[in-house]
Amino acid sequence: GAVVSQHPSRVICKSGTSVKIECRSLDFQATTMFWYRQFPKQSLMLMATSNEGSKATYEQGVEKDKFLINHASLTLSTLTVTSAHPEDSSFYICSAAIGSLADTQYFGPGTRLTVL
Amino acid sequence: AQSVTQPDIHITVSEGASLELRCNYSYGATPYLFWYVQSPGQGLQLLLKYFSGDTLVQGIKGFEAEFKRSQSSFNLRKPSVHGSDAAEYFCAVVGYNNNDMRFGAGTRLTVKP
Numbered sequence: 211g212a213v214v215s216q217h218p219s220r221v222i223c224k225s226g227t228s229v230k231i232e233c234r235s236l237d238f239q240a241t242t243m244f245w246y247r248q249f250p251k252q253s254l255m256l257m258a259t260s261n262e263g264s265k266a267t268y269e270q271g272v273e274k275d276k277f278l279i280n281h282a283s284l285t286l287s288t289l290t291v292t293s294a295h296p297e298d299s300s301f302y303i304c305s306a307a308i309g310s311l312a313d314t315q316y317f318g319p320g321t322r323l324t325v326l
Numbered sequence: 327a328q329s330v331t332q333p334d335i336h337i338t339v340s341e342g343a344s345l346e347l348r349c350n351y352s353y354g355a356t357p358y359l360f361w362y363v364q365s366p367g368q369g370l371q372l373l374l375k376y377f378s379g380d381t382l383v384q385g386i387k388g389f390e391a392e393f394k395r396s397q398s399s400f401n402l403r404k405p406s407v408h409g410s411d412a413a414e415y416f417c418a419v420v421g422y423n424n425n426d427m428r429f430g431a432g433t434r435l436t437v438k439p
Contacts, residue, residue, distance in 0.1 A: 251432075252432075253416065253429040253430060254370075254416070254418075254429040255429075256427050256428075303369070305369075311420045311425060311426075311427045312358045312420045314372055315372070317362075317369030317370040317371070318369050319367060
């Protein structure tokens with residue numbers, strides 16, 4: 211199956227700093243990438259949908275100025291958590307697809323963010 | 327309200343025994359239905375999906391799921407579990423308009439030798 215990588219796998223930062231997470235589709239060109247957040251022992255929550263070359267679409271309740279998404283190419287999307295606070299600590303997961311939510315998504319292994 | 331429910335947080339089965347993981351949904355119309363598996367350190371992997379047609383869906387790794395409209399359920403089954411099946415399993419739905427994806431809370435499967 212297709213491979214999606216995320217970098218870094220784990221990051222610890224101080225409160226007030228910004229953190230960038232990269233999501234790459236390694237062996238295919240993804241028209242759409244999705245960003246999820248997973249709280250401990252809870253489900254995944256879709257944060258935003260990102261299409262190459264256009265602005266991301268954010269789910270209700272997700273602050274677009276807090277979670278900046280850039281989809282620079284068909285193989286790379288980045289999520290920047292700006293001015294991070296402890297409540298932003300979470301597991302962030304990306305997925306890549308050729309199409310929409312209902313098409314097969316290939317998930318990255320996730321990034322554990324801890325904000326001190 | 328639209329929702330996905332996995333009633334069992336944690337299930338333990340013996341190796342070789344059969345498995346059924348439950349999933350119920352509440353949506354205005356029949357959504358697209360998925361089962362994913364998440365192993366530690368790895369990304370979610372699609373096991374199977376249902377869009378329409380035959381209500382019994384075959385997936386990878388010997389899994390199958392049955393869509394029952396009358397019960398709003400999409401339960402995952404496997405006739406004989408292996409130790410390598412120990413993981414977290416998520417049921418997910420996508421709205422008929424191809425938006426609004428929701429995941430269940432997950433069921434953690436432990437396999438006893």
